[in-house]
Amino acid sequence: MKCPQCEAYMNDCTPICSGCGFNITEFDKVLQIPTERTGLIMDWAEAISSEGLDRINTRLQSFCETTDMDYCLVTVSTSAPRSPREFVYWLFNRWQIGGENHLGVLVLLAMNERRIEVEVGHNLEKYISDDEAGGVLEHHAVPFLKKGDIDNGLYHSLDMLGKIIEHGVAEEKQNEKAN
Ligand SMILES: [Zn+2]
Numbered sequence: 054m055k056c057p058q059c060e061a062y063m064n065d066c067t068p069i070c071s072g073c074g075f076n077i078t079e080f081d082k083v084l085q086i087p088t089e090r091t092g093l094i095m096d097w098a099e100a101i102s103s104e105g106l107d108r109i110n111t112r113l114q115s116f117c118e119t120t121d122m123d124y125c126l127v128t129v130s131t132s133a134p135r136s137p138r139e140f141v142y143w144l145f146n147r148w149q150i151g152g153e154n155h156l157g158v159l160v161l162l163a164m165n166e167r168r169i170e171v172e173v174g175h176n177l178e179k180y181i182s183d184d185e186a187g188g189v190l191e192h193h194a195v196p197f198l199k200k201g202d203i204d205n206g207l208y209h210s211l212d213m214l215g216k217i218i219e220h221g222v223a224e225e226k227q228n229e230k231a232n
Pocket of ligand 1: 056059060070
């Protein structure tokens with residue numbers, strides 16, 4: 054994300070801005086230290102139906118088993134007083150999604166802001182960049198979300214993101230074998 058003070062680029066490995074010294078702990082003062090993570094989906098906004106939760110959870114689980122990585126989905130009523138982009142970045146860091154190597158993906162749906170955001174772990178950017186991942190959400194989630202179909206918007210966009218990363222991992226394994 055861009056530093057909220059000076060617009061310099063910050064990734065999930067640099068929670069302190071190299072440009073102006075902005076520190077992510079500034080967010081702790083306005084955002085409550087997040088509740089413990091309880092699984093792959095934290096539907097805090099209660100935006101997803103129970104069938105939707107099952108279907109998405111099965112997909113995320115299969116991603117985690119195939120790739121040995123982490124995949125997490127959060128819905129909130131609002132990300133206020135920070136922007137959804139800042140909120141997802143903060144939560145990714147606070148939960149250490151994907152462990153020390155940042156091998157994970159966090160998707161955030163902020164209901165009041167009508168925004169869906171994604172943070173892709175630094176070490177996954179060889180498979181998909183933050184910007185590309187944002188494009189996938191734009192393309193595969195937003196059309197459903199605009200119609201109020203949250204279940205399908207989340208399922209299809211998370212499925213597509215998962216497929217792109219799974220494909221990258223499989224290709225890498227193939228290349229390792231070939232060498
Ligand atoms: Zn800065």
